[in-house]
Each structure stands twice: as C-alpha cells, then as structure tokens.
Amino acid sequence: MTTRRPTIAKFTRREFEDRAERARRLMTGARLDGLLLTSESNLEYLSGFTTQFAWNSPTRPWYFLLPRVGPPLAVIPEIGESNWRATSWVANIQTWPSPRPKNEGLDLLRGAIGKMRRRYGRIGFELGPETRIGMPVADLLRLRRTIRRFTMVDGASVMRELRLVKSPAEVARIRQICQIVSDSFDALPGMVQPGDSERDVVGKFQADILLRGAEKTPYTAIGSGRGGYHSIIMGPTDRKLREGDVFLIDTGSRLGGYFCDFNRNIAIGPPTDAVKRAQDTLTLATDAGIRAIRPGNRASDLFAAQARVLEEAGYTIGNVGRFGHGLGKVMTEPPSNRADDPTELVPGMVLTIEPSLRFGRGKILVHEENAVVTETGCRLLSRRAPRAMPIIRF
Amino acid sequence: MTTRRPTIAKFTRREFEDRAERARRLMTGARLDGLLLTSESNLEYLSGFTTQFAWNSPTRPWYFLLPRVGPPLAVIPEIGESNWRATSWVANIQTWPSPRPKNEGLDLLRGAIGKMRRRYGRIGFELGPETRIGMPVADLLRLRRTIRRFTMVDGASVMRELRLVKSPAEVARIRQICQIVSDSFDALPGMVQPGDSERDVVGKFQADILLRGAEKTPYTAIGSGRGGYHSIIMGPTDRKLREGDVFLIDTGSRLGGYFCDFNRNIAIGPPTDAVKRAQDTLTLATDAGIRAIRPGNRASDLFAAQARVLEEAGYTIGNVGRFGHGLGKVMTEPPSNRADDPTELVPGMVLTIEPSLRFGRGKILVHEENAVVTETGCRLLSRRAPRAMPIIRF
CATH class of the missing domain: 3.40.350.10 (Creatinase/prolidase N-terminal domain)
Structure with a gap:
C-alpha cells in the first residue's frame, strides 16, 4: 500500500x-x-x-x-x-x-x-x-x-x-473519502484473523483508512454476533470474532473536513438462510432508495421507497428512526429520510441511503451507501457493496 | 508490530x-x-x-x-x-x-x-x-x-x-495511552522517508498509534520548517520535509476514554546551534517543571519554575498562554499552569509540563511530558524524551 x-x-x-x-x-x-x-x-x-x-x-x-x-x-x-x-x-x-x-x-x-x-x-x-x-x-x-x-x-x-447543497468542490472531497473507505472495505476481509477481537479488527481497519489518506476516522463502530448483531452504533468491544458470526463495520471517516458515512456487512463462514434473506431484502431496499433520489422528490419519498420493500418482505423496521440523512462536514446532517421530513431534493445535496430491518431474536441488519443528487437522479459516491454478503473463511 | x-x-x-x-x-x-x-x-x-x-x-x-x-x-x-x-x-x-x-x-x-x-x-x-x-x-x-x-x-x-483528582484506575489508563504513544514516538524517526510531506508523516504516525492499541488519535498536529517551526497547533499540510528541517509532532491520542497529550521534536540532519541551545534550555525547563510537581505546590508554581529557566537563559515566552495543564478525559483540562492559577496540587492530579520559547525569526520550540502527582512528588506517565534532539539522516 x-x-x-x-x-x-x-x-x-x-x-x-x-x-x-x-x-x-x-x-x-x-x-x-x-x-x-x-x-x-x-x-x-x-x-x-x-x-x-x-x-x-x-x-x-x-x-x-x-x-x-x-x-x-x-x-x-x-x-x-x-x-x-x-x-x-x-x-x-x-x-x-x-x-x-x-x-x-x-x-x-x-x-x-x-x-x-x-x-x-x-x-x-x-x-x-x-x-x-x-x-x-x-x-x-x-x-x-x-x-x-x-x-x-x-x-x-x-x-x-x-x-444543504454542496458545491462541486465539496462533492469531490466527499467522493474522495468515500473512495478511500471503499478501498479499505474491499481490503477488510483480508485483515481479519482467527482470534481477533472487535477491537483488533477496528484497530487494523482504522489504520488502513489513515494509510490510504484519510485525515481522521472519528467514527468506526462494529457489531458482531452469531448469525447477526444487535446494535449498529456500538463497539469495538473485546468480543472475539468466530465462525458463524455476521459483523458490521460502519465508519464516518474524514478528508479535507468532509465525511463519508457507510457500512459493510461480512459473514465469517456461510451465512444462515435468515441472514441471506435479510441481506437480499436490504439490497433491494437500497436499490429502491437510490432510484428514488432525484430532484423534486422529498426526503420522505426516500423513506417510503425503502420502507415499502422491507414491509412487502414482511420485516419490521428497526429503532434507527430514519433510513438515511444528509452528509457533509458533519457525519449526520439534515435532512432525515423519515416519513415526515418534507425536504425537497435538489442537485448537489449529498445523502445516505440506509435501510435497516429487524430479524431473528432482536437482531438488526443495516446497509448504507452515499450519493449526490444530480440533475436527473443521483451519482453514487461510495462504491456499491456486492449484492451477496462477503464471506471470510477462517 | x-x-x-x-x-x-x-x-x-x-x-x-x-x-x-x-x-x-x-x-x-x-x-x-x-x-x-x-x-x-x-x-x-x-x-x-x-x-x-x-x-x-x-x-x-x-x-x-x-x-x-x-x-x-x-x-x-x-x-x-x-x-x-x-x-x-x-x-x-x-x-x-x-x-x-x-x-x-x-x-x-x-x-x-x-x-x-x-x-x-x-x-x-x-x-x-x-x-x-x-x-x-x-x-x-x-x-x-x-x-x-x-x-x-x-x-x-x-x-x-x-x-480534577484521578482514581488509580483512571491514572492506569492515562499511563497506558502515554506508553503506547511513547512507543510510536520512538518508532517515528524510522517512518520518515525522503519526499514525505507533513500529511504523509502524520498519516503513518497516526496509523502506528492505532495499530499499537489506541482507540483514536483525535489530535495529531505537526509543525515543520528549516531550522524550526512557527506554529505548534497546525497541520498537517502538504509541505515536504527536507534536510535542515526541525519538526514537531504533538498528539492527543485516546485509550478507554482517556487522553495523553505530549509532543516530540526531531531534526532532519544536524540541528543548528540555535536549535540545540533552545532544546537544551527547554529540557532544563522541563526538568524544573517536573521537579516542582508535588502536593502543596500550585499550578502557578509549575509556571514559575519553567519560566525561570527560560528567562534566565534570555528567551521570550511564547504565545501559548501557559506551561501545561490538566489531562484526563479531555485533552486539556483545568488547571492551567499560569502565573495566576492558584489550583493546589494534590495526589492523583494528572498534569502536563509544557514549556515553550521563541527563538530566531518567529520560531517557537515546545516540549511536553505527562505526569501524575504522587504523595511525595510525581511519576512520569510519558517516557521522557531524550535530552538531545533525535536526528533523522536522509
């Protein structure tokens, strides 16, 4: 590197x-x-x-x-x-x-x-x-x-x-940190060794992000558990990662004063059918959210587009309170992709699409991407995650 | 590692x-x-x-x-x-x-x-x-x-x-992050390569701190310049480090919710006589500050002890406004080692000793160590810097 x-x-x-x-x-x-x-x-x-x-x-x-x-x-x-x-x-x-x-x-x-x-x-x-x-x-x-x-x-x-509306120079910085972190996420499976704790993995991942050029990584959360995790904003703890786990890492890292904010999910060994179905549904909800980003739509439309996919698949919505938000010099900025947020999308706004769902016994799965509103729709700033959950084999 | x-x-x-x-x-x-x-x-x-x-x-x-x-x-x-x-x-x-x-x-x-x-x-x-x-x-x-x-x-x-007064468990955490960062500072000269910019060096140094076990490095400033630097709280910039430079790195890094806060100065190639004299004086001022840490003394005594050494050597005091401060869950906590701060030192207080002086044309040199007040004096938490400025040879 x-x-x-x-x-x-x-x-x-x-x-x-x-x-x-x-x-x-x-x-x-x-x-x-x-x-x-x-x-x-x-x-x-x-x-x-x-x-x-x-x-x-x-x-x-x-x-x-x-x-x-x-x-x-x-x-x-x-x-x-x-x-x-x-x-x-x-x-x-x-x-x-x-x-x-x-x-x-x-x-x-x-x-x-x-x-x-x-x-x-x-x-x-x-x-x-x-x-x-x-x-x-x-x-x-x-x-x-x-x-x-x-x-x-x-x-x-x-x-x-x-x-609320970012200049081209601002969007370029956000895209730059999104790309750096996309590279780190691609490298992440190779960093995880048997015996590693959440703290070990987050330490290596944060160092990787800095070595690729980020200035800071103020927020790098991890959740892990057998067949899924229970919190998306916690950690790292001393819990060791094991075969059968699914874990999330979510990071708000920074370059030139601008944040990215997205996560990836990884399985250690083949994921269960419940995880695979949740992952497939989240991927479709993410697709729907991204498709809904266009001038004239509102933040509430982004919520509705994602919620519809989850509800049609029979999932309960989690406790996050929204399906994404604004992004810029702060990791979470207005608007909120909520049913009651009327903010109209205009070109230059940078948003996260972030559907989350509950499954199993109190487990939650979340997926997040970052995009900028364009004249005709949107442009992804993060490199879209693979549709199937990546698998690490110990 | x-x-x-x-x-x-x-x-x-x-x-x-x-x-x-x-x-x-x-x-x-x-x-x-x-x-x-x-x-x-x-x-x-x-x-x-x-x-x-x-x-x-x-x-x-x-x-x-x-x-x-x-x-x-x-x-x-x-x-x-x-x-x-x-x-x-x-x-x-x-x-x-x-x-x-x-x-x-x-x-x-x-x-x-x-x-x-x-x-x-x-x-x-x-x-x-x-x-x-x-x-x-x-x-x-x-x-x-x-x-x-x-x-x-x-x-x-x-x-x-x-x-203000830290428990033994709190002091242990501060000592732990001080020791991690002392190790990173020892390794720092080996990280600097010809052609590196301030941003390159800070990126590698921050990654090293995280790989050794810190949870975050919220503050890592660098100052560099030919024969000395002009600001102790800036950077990193795109300025490339060169033969003849003196640079400082100062970091507030974190473990378990507690900060260290100290810096090191490094020369690239042999330092000038002006730098050596400033370094010698700062080392003596640091000695004096550390010796003055004992129960019953006041924050103002820590200022006076350091100021006396600098003034006797004929130096002007810088624009920092104090010669150290409290340290704990925040990088800078009360008290301030100032002429007018009457805070009495008691065992368990954690303090920085941080003399700074002006020399040459608008140059400043600063040195900082971290210590805890004991029953009879103090115990250093950072590993004391070498008395002579370390030299990197490109």
Missing part, C-alpha cells in the same frame, strides 16, 4: 466568497444583521480556518463573525493566529492572550458587534436543532446581556440552508 | 458508585438538587456509557440526570438502548423514538426533573468555563422555561472539582 496521501484540491478563494455571499442573502431573508459562529463545521465552512486544536481543547473558544454588511472578522486566541493566517481567506483578525478565564474574548466580541451596522437588530447564533455551540453557555448568556442593540436569535436555520 | 490490542482493565461498578457518591457530596456543597449532563466527558465519567456515535452525530441529544437524592437516570434516543445497557452501570433508562425534531426528549426530561426531590431548587447544567454543552441551546432555554420548581445554574464547577 502506498504511504503517499492523495492530493486534496484546495478550495479557491472564490469558493469561500460565494459561500459568504450566499450566507448574506440568506441572512437578509432571515432578517439577521450578523452570524456568530463557534462550531467546527460552521466556522470552517465560512472562514476556511482548519485546525484540530480548537475542537479538542475546550479551554479557549474561537469566534467568527460574519456581518450582513462589512468585512468578516475572526476573534481568536493568540495561539491560533499563524494557523488562522495559513488556512483562512479572512485577514481581519483580533486576538487575545488566552487562557484568560475571566474574559475569553468577550470584550473583543462585544466591541466588534457594537460596530456592526444595525438594520434588523438581530444576530444569529448556533441555537437550533442539530447544533452544538462551541463556547460555554455562561459566556453566551453574558454576551447576550451586553449587546443591547441586538437580539440573540437562532442562526442555525440559515446555516442549515446554506450547507 | 503486534496487531493485538493491549487489555484495558474495566472500571468496576464500585468505581462508578464512588464517583456518583463524591458528586453528590459536591452537589450538597454547591447546593444543587441535581446535575444534568450532556457532554461526552461528563456523561461518560459518571454513567460509564461509552459510544462513538453520540458525539459524532448531533442529530440526537443524550442526557444523564444525577439527582442528589434518588437513582440516576438516562434519557436517550431509542437507537442507543442496547449500547447503554452494554456499557453503563445505570439501569434506569427512558428512551424516545429519535429523530423527532419537535421534541428531542425534552418532555421526558421535564417529567423526570418534575419528580426530583427539591431542597435547594437548583439544577446544575454544563454552563461554565471550558465546557461545551451537548444539546442545542434553544432546547436548553426551552427546558429552563418549563422546570419551574428549579433554577438552571452552573454545574461545571462541581464537575471540574470531581474530575
């Missing part, structure tokens, strides 16, 4: 200017004078600032302010200035010597907000569904009390809308 | 009961009737619930409620029930079918809080310094409006105090 990383095409300055421009149009629509961003995905999406540090060390918060009118501004700890300048298109930076527990950049933020042009009197913060704010809540509430010309409102809906 | 994972000793039920008992004593002291936890480190610390999923998929929040009196309770999405039961000592669970954007568990939480015994009328949430709440802020504010018998106050100070 090569140890040279694949090249990642840089995002152009134009890419970021387009994102900021679209953000501002959405802000006008939402009557926001500014957006204050603190979470990895939103801050990186608009500023380009790339770091591992800020998201692993909660001591210091990092702020990005995008006014509807006027230049964007980074308010960041002094330690991050050279990292910011090397990765972001935004040259306008204010820093403070952090850690400084009594005032972690709040005075700078207040000053910057105080100079913003006021039209609506509203600033969007990351408050709404599926967000995690990247600053202490106590500081957020303190800031809210002191920015008297502006009200703190939700900006998550603007960010959701902004990030 | 072996591909078998090292054994991780399980935390006993007693370990968790002790943590809950200590938490309740601190809650009484802080006049809290309950703690509501949502972040990975706090929730896992008290409940034992171990998952990669919850922290990579922000669609569904996960809640753990520890009343001062009465049994603890998990309020979690249905998808996580088997994972919870397999990893947590807490059997008391309520689930809801998630995603359900209009009400992600809030009604269950409200009901559970409504049944809590009220003495102080206060519930601690993760609001204060160095915390990141694991739920949407809009939901937090909504919950606050509906729990009328209780006030939402900060619980972060209780969690800080609770997690």
Whole structure:
C-alpha cells in the first residue's frame, strides 16, 4: 500500500466568497444583521480556518463573525493566529492572550458587534436543532446581556440552508473519502484473523483508512454476533470474532473536513438462510432508495421507497428512526429520510441511503451507501457493496 | 508490530458508585438538587456509557440526570438502548423514538426533573468555563422555561472539582495511552522517508498509534520548517520535509476514554546551534517543571519554575498562554499552569509540563511530558524524551 496521501484540491478563494455571499442573502431573508459562529463545521465552512486544536481543547473558544454588511472578522486566541493566517481567506483578525478565564474574548466580541451596522437588530447564533455551540453557555448568556442593540436569535436555520447543497468542490472531497473507505472495505476481509477481537479488527481497519489518506476516522463502530448483531452504533468491544458470526463495520471517516458515512456487512463462514434473506431484502431496499433520489422528490419519498420493500418482505423496521440523512462536514446532517421530513431534493445535496430491518431474536441488519443528487437522479459516491454478503473463511 | 490490542482493565461498578457518591457530596456543597449532563466527558465519567456515535452525530441529544437524592437516570434516543445497557452501570433508562425534531426528549426530561426531590431548587447544567454543552441551546432555554420548581445554574464547577483528582484506575489508563504513544514516538524517526510531506508523516504516525492499541488519535498536529517551526497547533499540510528541517509532532491520542497529550521534536540532519541551545534550555525547563510537581505546590508554581529557566537563559515566552495543564478525559483540562492559577496540587492530579520559547525569526520550540502527582512528588506517565534532539539522516 502506498504511504503517499492523495492530493486534496484546495478550495479557491472564490469558493469561500460565494459561500459568504450566499450566507448574506440568506441572512437578509432571515432578517439577521450578523452570524456568530463557534462550531467546527460552521466556522470552517465560512472562514476556511482548519485546525484540530480548537475542537479538542475546550479551554479557549474561537469566534467568527460574519456581518450582513462589512468585512468578516475572526476573534481568536493568540495561539491560533499563524494557523488562522495559513488556512483562512479572512485577514481581519483580533486576538487575545488566552487562557484568560475571566474574559475569553468577550470584550473583543462585544466591541466588534457594537460596530456592526444595525438594520434588523438581530444576530444569529448556533441555537437550533442539530447544533452544538462551541463556547460555554455562561459566556453566551453574558454576551447576550451586553449587546443591547441586538437580539440573540437562532442562526442555525440559515446555516442549515446554506450547507444543504454542496458545491462541486465539496462533492469531490466527499467522493474522495468515500473512495478511500471503499478501498479499505474491499481490503477488510483480508485483515481479519482467527482470534481477533472487535477491537483488533477496528484497530487494523482504522489504520488502513489513515494509510490510504484519510485525515481522521472519528467514527468506526462494529457489531458482531452469531448469525447477526444487535446494535449498529456500538463497539469495538473485546468480543472475539468466530465462525458463524455476521459483523458490521460502519465508519464516518474524514478528508479535507468532509465525511463519508457507510457500512459493510461480512459473514465469517456461510451465512444462515435468515441472514441471506435479510441481506437480499436490504439490497433491494437500497436499490429502491437510490432510484428514488432525484430532484423534486422529498426526503420522505426516500423513506417510503425503502420502507415499502422491507414491509412487502414482511420485516419490521428497526429503532434507527430514519433510513438515511444528509452528509457533509458533519457525519449526520439534515435532512432525515423519515416519513415526515418534507425536504425537497435538489442537485448537489449529498445523502445516505440506509435501510435497516429487524430479524431473528432482536437482531438488526443495516446497509448504507452515499450519493449526490444530480440533475436527473443521483451519482453514487461510495462504491456499491456486492449484492451477496462477503464471506471470510477462517 | 503486534496487531493485538493491549487489555484495558474495566472500571468496576464500585468505581462508578464512588464517583456518583463524591458528586453528590459536591452537589450538597454547591447546593444543587441535581446535575444534568450532556457532554461526552461528563456523561461518560459518571454513567460509564461509552459510544462513538453520540458525539459524532448531533442529530440526537443524550442526557444523564444525577439527582442528589434518588437513582440516576438516562434519557436517550431509542437507537442507543442496547449500547447503554452494554456499557453503563445505570439501569434506569427512558428512551424516545429519535429523530423527532419537535421534541428531542425534552418532555421526558421535564417529567423526570418534575419528580426530583427539591431542597435547594437548583439544577446544575454544563454552563461554565471550558465546557461545551451537548444539546442545542434553544432546547436548553426551552427546558429552563418549563422546570419551574428549579433554577438552571452552573454545574461545571462541581464537575471540574470531581474530575480534577484521578482514581488509580483512571491514572492506569492515562499511563497506558502515554506508553503506547511513547512507543510510536520512538518508532517515528524510522517512518520518515525522503519526499514525505507533513500529511504523509502524520498519516503513518497516526496509523502506528492505532495499530499499537489506541482507540483514536483525535489530535495529531505537526509543525515543520528549516531550522524550526512557527506554529505548534497546525497541520498537517502538504509541505515536504527536507534536510535542515526541525519538526514537531504533538498528539492527543485516546485509550478507554482517556487522553495523553505530549509532543516530540526531531531534526532532519544536524540541528543548528540555535536549535540545540533552545532544546537544551527547554529540557532544563522541563526538568524544573517536573521537579516542582508535588502536593502543596500550585499550578502557578509549575509556571514559575519553567519560566525561570527560560528567562534566565534570555528567551521570550511564547504565545501559548501557559506551561501545561490538566489531562484526563479531555485533552486539556483545568488547571492551567499560569502565573495566576492558584489550583493546589494534590495526589492523583494528572498534569502536563509544557514549556515553550521563541527563538530566531518567529520560531517557537515546545516540549511536553505527562505526569501524575504522587504523595511525595510525581511519576512520569510519558517516557521522557531524550535530552538531545533525535536526528533523522536522509
């Protein structure tokens, strides 16, 4: 295996200017004078600032302010200035010597907000569904009390809308990590040795993904059991894999700040008839889900298409709550492929198709692929799994 | 290299009961009737619930409620029930079918809080310094409006105090990941090939760490440059390593939910006199920092001991803002080794010693080791770096 990383095409300055421009149009629509961003995905999406540090060390918060009118501004700890300048298109930076527990950049933020042009009197913060704010809540509430010309409102809906449709450059990155992980999945059967535990297999699989060029593999779950597994989001545990097992590995791995999210199922020795029938049905449900991806359809149609196949085959739907979701800078993004999600599909949206079913005694089988919506349908980003479950022979 | 994972000793039920008992004593002291936890480190610390999923998929929040009196309770999405039961000592669970954007568990939480015994009328949430709440802020504010018998106050100070001193079982895990990463650092010079970029080297190094048994390597930064580097928290970039370079790799890698956090410096070809002098001084500053770790000293003494060596040698202190910090379930925890941090050292605290200095034209050199406070001083958890900078010869 090569140890040279694949090249990642840089995002152009134009890419970021387009994102900021679209953000501002959405802000006008939402009557926001500014957006204050603190979470990895939103801050990186608009500023380009790339770091591992800020998201692993909660001591210091990092702020990005995008006014509807006027230049964007980074308010960041002094330690991050050279990292910011090397990765972001935004040259306008204010820093403070952090850690400084009594005032972690709040005075700078207040000053910057105080100079913003006021039209609506509203600033969007990351408050709404599926967000995690990247600053202490106590500081957020303190800031809210002191920015008297502006009200703190939700900006998550603007960010959701902004990030829902991916640019060609974003899709290329997602495709790149999907292809790397497809290669690792192809190699996976050869990594599993008799006596290996779930932890052993996941360790080798994660290392393989990194050696092929992924930057991180934040999520690599495994489920295993005789004739099938019971959880799709667990592990790895110390359980040893044995003849007669079926196991799943599901990974959200990352390249250039973008995720893949798909799994594969593997049998050790010939699978039972129950497993084979479940696998066949899931494959058909996946086909149906992929066929349903086209502009004009809704997330709910993707759910319905997959559910129909499972129900016609007599299976109970699992406890996952949806049959896939959006994918991008976060492993799970809106929309949800649920019966009640009306999100309309448009070209450039990246989605997972992820049917799951229950069988046997509390067992579950899941299958997932990643695709981008095109003008006429979709293009798979993951390399479609073989229709029959691969078999390892110990 | 072996591909078998090292054994991780399980935390006993007693370990968790002790943590809950200590938490309740601190809650009484802080006049809290309950703690509501949502972040990975706090929730896992008290409940034992171990998952990669919850922290990579922000669609569904996960809640753990520890009343001062009465049994603890998990309020979690249905998808996580088997994972919870397999990893947590807490059997008391309520689930809801998630995603359900209009009400992600809030009604269950409200009901559970409504049944809590009220003495102080206060519930601690993760609001204060160095915390990141694991739920949407809009939901937090909504919950606050509906729990009328209780006030939402900060619980972060209780969690800080609770997690500051590590149990022997926790120290054992931190030592284990420190030793794994020490082995990888020893092997690092042999991984670097002519023509390698920063990304190539970090990819191989991360894979090595995983193959030796770490579960994740969330943070692996690299800085490189001719005669020294300019940032200690950046990279990897596509820059190729060359003869005459000095580079740093710093990693926060994880085992059993605990981090190491230390770096190593390596020269490609003989280092310059300026680098050698900086390295010698940093080594002496590290010695001084380690010698200052003993019960009764304060975090500020650790800063002073390191700063004295650097200042006497005529160096300017860098922009890091401290010379080390706490270490545990998060890569950087309180306290900060700063001139103004009065935290008193007690046995069981795990700390980093991390002097950094500026030299040449905007260059910085940093060195870091990890140690636990003992009754009489400290015990190193990382394997101390060689005093002279290792040299790779292309």
